[in-house]
Amino acid sequence: xxxxxxxxxxxxSALEVDVNAGDTAWMLTSxxxxxxxxxxxxxxYGGMVRSKSVLNMLMMSMGALGLVGVLWVLYGYSMAFGxxxxxxxxxxxxxxxxxxxxLGADSLAGTIPSTVFVAFQAMFAIITVALISGxxxxxxxxGPWLLFAGLxxxxxxxxxxxxxxxxxxxxxxxxxGWIANQLKAIDFAGGTAVHINAGAAGxxxxxxxxxxxxxxxxxxxxxxxxxxxxxAGLLWFGWFGFxxxxxxxxxxxxxxxxxxxxxxxxxxxxxxxxxxxxRDGHATTLGAASGxxxxxxxxxxxxxxxxxxxxxxxxxxTGALCALAISLKYKLGYDDSLDxxxxxxxxxxxxxxxxxxxxxxxxxxxxxxxxxxxxxxxLWRQVVGALSVLVYSFVLSLALGWIVQxxxxxxxxxxxxxxxxxxxxxxxxxxxxxxFGGGLRGSGTVHTGGKAPVLEGSNQ
Amino acid sequence: xxLVTAIIxxxxxxxxxxxxxxxGVHGMTVSEVQGYGRQKGHxxxxxxxxxxxxxxxxxxxxxxxxDSATEKVVEALVEAxxxxxxxxxxxxxxxxxxxxxVRTGERGTDAL
Numbered sequence: 001x002x003x004x005x006x007x008x009x010x011x012x013s014a015l016e017v018d019v020n021a022g023d024t025a026w027m028l029t030s031x032x033x034x035x036x037x038x039x040x041x042x043x044x045y046g047g048m049v050r051s052k053s054v055l056n057m058l059m060m061s062m063g064a065l066g067l068v069g070v071l072w073v074l075y076g077y078s079m080a081f082g083x084x085x086x087x088x089x090x091x092x093x094x095x096x097x098x099x100x101x102x103l104g105a106d107s108l109a110g111t112i113p114s115t116v117f118v119a120f121q122a123m124f125a126i127i128t129v130a131l132i133s134g135x136x137x138x139x140x141x142x143g144p145w146l147l148f149a150g151l152x153x154x155x156x157x158x159x160x161x162x163x164x165x166x167x168x169x170x171x172x173x174x175x176x177g178w179i180a181n182q183l184k185a186i187d188f189a190g191g192t193a194v195h196i197n198a199g200a201a202g203x204x205x206x207x208x209x210x211x212x213x214x215x216x217x218x219x220x221x222x223x224x225x226x227x228x229x230x231x232a233g234l235l236w237f238g239w240f241g242f243x244x245x246x247x248x249x250x251x252x253x254x255x256x257x258x259x260x261x262x263x264x265x266x267x268x269x270x271x272x273x274x275x276x277x278x279r280d281g282h283a284t285t286l287g288a289a290s291g292x293x294x295x296x297x298x299x300x301x302x303x304x305x306x307x308x309x310x311x312x313x314x315x316x317x318t319g320a321l322c323a324l325a326i327s328l329k330y331k332l333g334y335d336d337s338l339d340x341x342x343x344x345x346x347x348x349x350x351x352x353x354x355x356x357x358x359x360x361x362x363x364x365x366x367x368x369x370x371x372x373x374x375x376x377x378x379l380w381r382q383v384v385g386a387l388s389v390l391v392y393s394f395v396l397s398l399a400l401g402w403i404v405q406x407x408x409x410x411x412x413x414x415x416x417x418x419x420x421x422x423x424x425x426x427x428x429x430x431x432x433x434x435x436f437g438g439g440l441r442g443s444g445t446v447h448t449g450g451k452a453p454v455l456e457g458s459n460q
Numbered sequence: 461x462x463l464v465t466a467i468i469x470x471x472x473x474x475x476x477x478x479x480x481x482x483x484g485v486h487g488m489t490v491s492e493v494q495g496y497g498r499q500k501g502h503x504x505x506x507x508x509x510x511x512x513x514x515x516x517x518x519x520x521x522x523x524x525x526x527d528s529a530t531e532k533v534v535e536a537l538v539e540a541x542x543x544x545x546x547x548x549x550x551x552x553x554x555x556x557x558x559x560x561x562v563r564t565g566e567r568g569t570d571a572l
Contacts, residue, residue, distance in 0.1 A: 219511045221504065280505045290507060327508050339507065
């Protein structure tokens, strides 16, 4: 089986490969592209909440950027990509502590410097944590969110990234994770490690934190759909780095995954809009943006193992499935505010499992699924991989969320929630329109001190 | 003196303004308001969840006029704002005790 990912980073002694400048340039670019997805996600989520909580929504993503970025360099990378400590469950946490030993010219990951691989994978850890926040919009305190984010990255994401993304070294010098090497489930860029993982965690936090006050009776409409669409566009743009970057080389695999990322997403958007048109009578902007994300989620694990036609089918199936799945929360009565479960968990499961049906050996992964004469061999591997991550993430997220709630208090007070979490948690408001507070005199706003000096001629 | 208040469909504002100017009404206050009468609201759908939006955006136009102009102003307003469809709005007239122009201190009809 050809896998898109090369071996774990290590010394080149056993493996005489030079740094490839083209690959390195592409991977640096990809890493930056994937970074942009997190602010993109912040906009995507931020536009969907009410205007009184837009900043808190942005800050949960920005907080993940800050915290997980640091943890990744300190010990996260080592937990994910250090030599296996046993059973394919975890990388040695102290092997690359502080990226120790990875800075030399002889430290390579395939054909790129180890540090480039570190940077690329850092962005995955960051966005996976940020994805969870959409489930608990409007009601989570910022500090406890950061505490949860740090715990979750450490206990859930870093190990699961090891399971899925850490491949054994060709010479046996380094051992990777069990899903990648023993189970041999295909998850090219993170259907399990990123989307099922975040989706299951979102579901767990919804159960810990409970419904928002007034849900589902009170209207909780998105306050800014242009922002949502902008966010979806940034996500799609960055996702080319996410998927085509996961080739870790600038070659054929990157080309195939790039095209599949384009076409599956297009198909998913059309399918979502079609469901809306038939069910609700209108094709909506929010539906288009949501369909884009559903398609991106679905093709993430599958982009190396299906043909572009297979990608269209996976995109279309998942787009329609997610459009239907998001109504379930009303029937089941859980307030997954921005449909992290309906889009990321359902979309991640669909994309991961559909590989078992649509994989074609014409694609770089070189595996045939059920519909291409490969039998059910790949299918059961996909199902086992998906369910393992789902159960692990859900159980531990439930436990971590419960601990945070019981110790420091995760959920905001009723007063903060109804008055607006932005003012309560961040002492800011997202928008300052109109004469009152818009910069006109006599707006009733007075500077009352604080650390910043009042400037001469400032309107206070 | 009278205060004429009109609730109108937003897109009729230009016609209303032109009609009043022809009658020599040089000044008005316009505000964006929301409300409903017989038109009721509409429905919006977000990710399959329907929201009934009861309040419809309208404009409230307020003009201060001399008693003698009342009939003509009301007529002009109604004519300019009418489309014949439900939701055209309402016009009402209330008596005003006094008016002061802030800049000069003029009072009564001189201040109009």
